[in-house]
Amino acid sequence: MKEFIKDQRAENESSPMVLQVRGISKRYRMGEVVVNALNKVSMDFYSGELAVLLGASGSGKSTLLNIIGGLDLPSEGSLFFHGLELTAASEKELTAYRRRAIGFVFQFYNLISSLTALENVQLVTDIAENPISPEEALMLVGLENRMNHFPAQLSGGEQQRVAIARALAKRPELLLCDEPTGALDYQTGKIVLDVIDRVNRNLGTTTLVITHNVSIAGMADRVITLRSGEVVEDRRNTRKLSPSELSW
Numbered sequence: 744m745k746e747f748i749k750d751q752r753a754e755n756e757s758s759p760m761v762l763q764v765r766g767i768s769k770r771y772r773m774g775e776v777v778v779n780a781l782n783k784v785s786m787d788f789y790s791g792e793l794a795v796l797l798g799a800s801g802s803g804k805s806t807l808l809n810i811i812g813g814l815d816l817p818s819e820g821s822l823f824f825h826g827l828e829l830t831a832a833s834e835k836e837l838t839a840y841r842r843r844a845i846g847f848v849f850q851f852y853n854l855i856s857s858l859t860a861l862e863n864v865q866l867v868t869d870i871a872e873n874p875i876s877p878e879e880a881l882m883l884v885g886l887e888n889r890m891n892h893f894p895a896q897l898s899g900g901e902q903q904r905v906a907i908a909r910a911l912a913k914r915p916e917l918l919l920c921d922e923p924t925g926a927l928d929y930q931t932g933k934i935v936l937d938v939i940d941r942v943n944r945n946l947g948t949t950t951l952v953i954t955h956n957v958s959i960a961g962m963a964d965r966v967i968t969l970r971s972g973e974v975v976e977d978r979r980n981t982r983k984l985s986p987s988e989l990s991w
């Protein structure tokens with residue numbers, strides 16, 4: 744661990760800070776052209792909160808989530824996880840962070856088609872340090888009756904719930920969801936959001952959901968809006984809606 748910051752609490756926060764994003768920029772160079780995907784972005788995330796990162800296509804959401812998840816590095820700026828500066832961490836520390844602290848859920852579920860739902864989750868629990876049992880993880884997402892089904896025998900929403908079970912089985916401190924309902928129809932999308940909401944409430948997992956769908960912001964504690972790589976709003980919802988109350 745190279746650099747530490749103090750655990751801070753914002754005035755109106757009662758939960759400890761988990762993650763600090765400080766002045767992060769990301770530039771992609773495509774020959775002569777430079778794309779500024781993120782421009783001096785700063786934000787904090789607190790333990791147990793459900794945050795929605797909102798923004799139109801190309802606003803920089805995935806770039807930010809990939810940096811937060813340790814899959815990519817910023818061009819400048821710093822990222823701290825419980826005081827560990829990830830942007831100055833060794834490859835070994837970054838790998839440990841990705842393995843232990845982060846659960847990823849993507850738009851497309853990335854399940855292994857030749858393995859059952861249970862076996863897909865077991866892939867993670869076999870190598871995790873302190874996992875939830877795969878059966879329990881699948882129960883948490885309401886798939887106790889589908890454990891021995893292969894992905895092709897499951898609906899899109901059920902496959903996404905297996906992906907969520909796989910992500911949460913290692914008890915990640917941060918669950919990062921990149922457009923988790925992007926490939927799903929309206930009703931199925933709401934079921935998946937309900938599962939994410941339940942995981943956040945029941946396990947207390949700090950959760951970041953990125954979406955371009957403004958309505959989904961209603962279920963969040965915090966809503967951070969990105970536009971052209973910059974934070975244009977960072978607000979708390981005064982009333983948090985349950986996913987069943989959302990409509991779009």
Ligand SMILES: Nc1ncnc2c1ncn2[C@@H]1O[C@H](COP(=O)(O)OP(=O)(O)OP(=O)(O)O)[C@@H](O)[C@H]1O
Pocket residue numbers: 771772773778779780798799800801802803804805806807955
């Ligand atoms: N590997 C890359 N090389 C070059 N440009 C990139 C790369 N990845 C992203 N970009 C550019 O950076 C900007 C932000 O992209 P990003 O994928 O983060 O946006 P997004 O808000 O997640 O969009 P979407 O909702 O469409 O996924 C876009 O202009 C995109 O074209």
